[in-house]
Amino acid sequence: MKMGLCSFCLKSGILCQKCLAKLKSGEVSETDLKVARLLLSLEEKFPSLQNVYFHRTVDTDRTLALVVGPGDVPRLLGYGGRIVKTLSEETGKNIRVLENGVDDRKFLEDLFAPLNIVTINTIWLPDGSTETRVILGRRRGMRSSLDVKALAEIASKVRNMTLRVEFAD
Ligand SMILES: [Zn+2]
DSSP: OOSOOOHHHHHHSOOOOOHHHHHHHHOHHHHHHHHHHHHHTTTTTTTGGOBBBEEEEEEEESEEEEOOOOTTTHHHHHHGGGHHHHHHHHHSSSEEEEETTOOOHHHHHHHOOOOOOOOEEEEEESSEEEEEEEOOOOTHHHHHHHOOOHHHHHHHHHHHOOEEEEOOO
C-alpha cells in the first residue's frame, strides 16, 4: 500500500518531521493514518493490497469511505470481501471504497454498490447550481440498509457533488 506518508513512518508508527507536518496541517487525518496502518498490517494476508494507492478517508457518522487510486477497488473488494469486513470491524463503520480520478458514473456506481444505477442526470437550479439526480434500481431489503444521507455527504466531500437520490418504481 502506498500513500503520501513514508512507508517507514507507517510501519513504525513514529512519524518523521515531514509526515508529522502533513498530519498537523490536516493534509493527512488521524483516521487516514489509522486506516493506512491497518491496510499495511493486512498486506501479508492479502497481497493485492501492496499495489493499492491510498489517498484518504472521508468519515461520516456510520460510514467510512476510502479513496484509492484508479483500478484499486477490486484489490480491496477481493478475497470475498474479507479486507472490507476487517476494516469495518476495526472502525465500527460501514465501508465504501471509491476511486480517485474516475468519471461521475463510475464514482456513483462504487458509492451505491451493489445497487444498480438506472439513471443519472443533472438538474439545474434557478441559482445556477446543479444537483445530480441518481435513480437506483430496487432490490429487496437493500433500501432500508442503505444510508443515503451518509452517501450523499460523502459525494459532497469527495466530488463536491449535491445528490438527489430516488428509487425506480
Ligand atoms: Zn515520514
